[in-house]
Amino acid sequence: MQESFLSFLGENLQLFLTYTGFYNATPEHLIMLVVGLLFIFLAIRYEFEPMLLIPIGFGILIGNIPFKDAGLQIGIYEEGSVLNILYQGVVQGWYPPLIFLGIGAMTDFSALISNPKLMLIGAAAQFGIFGAYIIALQMGFEPNQAGAIGIIGGADGPTAIFLSSKLAPNLMGAIAVSAYSYMALVPIIQPPFMRLLTTKKERVIRMKPPRVVSSTEKIIFPIVGLLLTCFLVPSGLPLLGMLFFGNLLKESGVTRRLAETARGPLIDTITILLGVTVGASTQATQFLTLNSVKIFGLGALSFVIATCAGILFVKFFNLFLKKGNKINPLIGNSGVSAVPDSARISQLVGLEYDATNYLLMHAMGPNVAGVIGSAVAAGILLGFLV
Amino acid sequence: MIRRKTEVLLLFVLLFIVGAQAQRVTSIRINEVLVINEDNFVDDYGKRSGWIELFNTSAGTVNIQGCFITNDANNPTKYPVPKGDVLTKIPPHQHTLFWADGVASRGTFHLNFELDPDRDNYIALYDSDGKTLVDEIVIPAGQMADVSYGRKVDGLDEWISFEKVTPSTNNLTLDTNEKIDNFRMNDSLGIGMTVTAMAVVFLGLILLFFGFKGIGRVAISASKRRTEKATGIVIQEGDISGEVLAAISSALYELNEDVHDFENTVLTIQKVKRNYSPWSSKIYGLREIPRK
Numbered sequence: 161m162q163e164s165f166l167s168f169l170g171e172n173l174q175l176f177l178t179y180t181g182f183y184n185a186t187p188e189h190l191i192m193l194v195v196g197l198l199f200i201f202l203a204i205r206y207e208f209e210p211m212l213l214i215p216i217g218f219g220i221l222i223g224n225i226p227f228k229d230a231g232l233q234i235g236i237y238e239e240g241s242v243l244n245i246l247y248q249g250v251v252q253g254w255y256p257p258l259i260f261l262g263i264g265a266m267t268d269f270s271a272l273i274s275n276p277k278l279m280l281i282g283a284a285a286q287f288g289i290f291g292a293y294i295i296a297l298q299m300g301f302e303p304n305q306a307g308a309i310g311i312i313g314g315a316d317g318p319t320a321i322f323l324s325s326k327l328a329p330n331l332m333g334a335i336a337v338s339a340y341s342y343m344a345l346v347p348i349i350q351p352p353f354m355r356l357l358t359t360k361k362e363r364v365i366r367m368k369p370p371r372v373v374s375s376t377e378k379i380i381f382p383i384v385g386l387l388l389t390c391f392l393v394p395s396g397l398p399l400l401g402m403l404f405f406g407n408l409l410k411e412s413g414v415t416r417r418l419a420e421t422a423r424g425p426l427i428d429t430i431t432i433l434l435g436v437t438v439g440a441s442t443q444a445t446q447f448l449t450l451n452s453v454k455i456f457g458l459g460a461l462s463f464v465i466a467t468c469a470g471i472l473f474v475k476f477f478n479l480f481l482k483k484g485n486k487i488n489p490l491i492g493n494s495g496v497s498a499v500p501d502s503a504r505i506s507q508l509v510g511l512e513y514d515a516t517n518y519l520l521m522h523a524m525g526p527n528v529a530g531v532i533g534s535a536v537a538a539g540i541l542l543g544f545l546v
Numbered sequence: 547m548i549r550r551k552t553e554v555l556l557l558f559v560l561l562f563i564v565g566a567q568a569q570r571v572t573s574i575r576i577n578e579v580l581v582i583n584e585d586n587f588v589d590d591y592g593k594r595s596g597w598i599e600l601f602n603t604s605a606g607t608v609n610i611q612g613c614f615i616t617n618d619a620n621n622p623t624k625y626p627v628p629k630g631d632v633l634t635k636i637p638p639h640q641h642t643l644f645w646a647d648g649v650a651s652r653g654t655f656h657l658n659f660e661l662d663p664d665r666d667n668y669i670a671l672y673d674s675d676g677k678t679l680v681d682e683i684v685i686p687a688g689q690m691a692d693v694s695y696g697r698k699v700d701g702l703d704e705w706i707s708f709e710k711v712t713p714s715t716n717n718l719t720l721d722t723n724e725k726i727d728n729f730r731m732n733d734s735l736g737i738g739m740t741v742t743a744m745a746v747v748f749l750g751l752i753l754l755f756f757g758f759k760g761i762g763r764v765a766i767s768a769s770k771r772r773t774e775k776a777t778g779i780v781i782q783e784g785d786i787s788g789e790v791l792a793a794i795s796s797a798l799y800e801l802n803e804d805v806h807d808f809e810n811t812v813l814t815i816q817k818v819k820r821n822y823s824p825w826s827s828k829i830y831g832l833r834e835i836p837r838k
Contacts, residue, residue: 377765389750544742
């Protein structure tokens, strides 16, 4: 009796052991756990985009706890699991437009309105997307996959997730993590190329202070912006519609509560859910592939191309501008839509060469134009490839 | 005020109706019809009969319960689609099939009429009011057995005969993405995509540039006019800018601050002589002597 009870306990313990993470762990799981820990370390130690890297890093830990596939509905790819339900916001593409709503509600487009020519820098930086698209095609990716990978060059996480969920859902995890990682690494990626492509004389160009923009202009901006861009690229509607809607909530002056919710609790909630689920979607079995490595390489390349394209475009543009109206090429990097990090980089690099030359406000112009530009580019890719 | 509220309410009602209309039965199309079924699709009872396929052209689920299907133009309400059956909900861009076997008692999807192989067959779908025609088609007489008559592409206008019938599935079967194939074939380097897409991105932002350049000019001149009206001073081109004025003002302020002989914290008391003040009146300041 006692013997059979002991063997029953032993069998149960053995069975339990097969359910533990220790039993099911593979080297791939451990690699991903290290990646997750690295993200968390970078966020806390160096404060690289902590709002993104902490949720994504922790999400990677959550997604890579090894478990026995016994239909317990715990994995993110198991239909009906809590994580899977939260992940639907990514898969179905409704988190990114909500993030854009918040971005619209917190973005001041004054710099862009006061100096509209800065919009063109935002357009030029989108070369990063299509440069990566061309290279991805040469590396053997299908056109739809290449489009989804290229969008990393827009430096816009929500847009990258939105587009990849439509064009190449199987690559979405790698694309999202790559996009957010490189956005966090903007302070490391961009400055060397900014210094490389500019002369000392160009780096100290002082730009005219932006004029004061009236509230009427600020109200007109989201309405005209929506109509012009979405009539041209209706497929950009989910992102651009929400971006401009959020901005109207902010600028109308009569929907303060809604604007505050959009740029506060709502965007925070969605950022948490998006970050954790994108992180958790990097389950080692799905994520650690050769394609992911290629995507990471292409992502870095697309950021470099976008940065260089923005800077070179400003230098080219300056050839046609009068002496007092020249643009400091150090704001060219801000054409990528990593708001406001890339604008901050313009400011910091600019201050290194002239301690009284503040470029932040000027850089915010191409920065927000980059948001619009990357959403338009995503709309074009969606229209062409879906 | 009441009129304004009514207008706003009407606007909302209108918007609601337009919005609701988009996912109503008006999005349903008669999509494919098989008149003579000899060696073809079999129903749940193992019987062969003609069938009518409906297609939901909208991006939303449409419930066709209460609608009417008929083969008689003079009797639009011939077969009412039963209510309360969840299967009458047609998902977005999906199909549903009705058997024209003349035995409605077999279930929701069995019509109370049959299709006549010897003459033209008029088929129509009416909305639940029995009056609003949603879609109609006349299937020409002389249909061949097991060859259906349907729209070339689901929901579109052109009708053709199908030797390979497609009940409850797409009339045009796509096993590849035409757009992606086109890019793969004609733009393997990605140059075409890059040029086109960048042109569109630039065009979009150039449109915004010109739009806001114009709006900016109007705003500046409006602001100038307002300032001139308020101050009575005509502002000339090349006048001192606001930034310079602000700098001069702050310099003057600083200078003025430096003129002080004493620190701001020194209190100066100036004696004010007044003949009378209620505060110094004796009647408020003295106690009355208590009566003994």
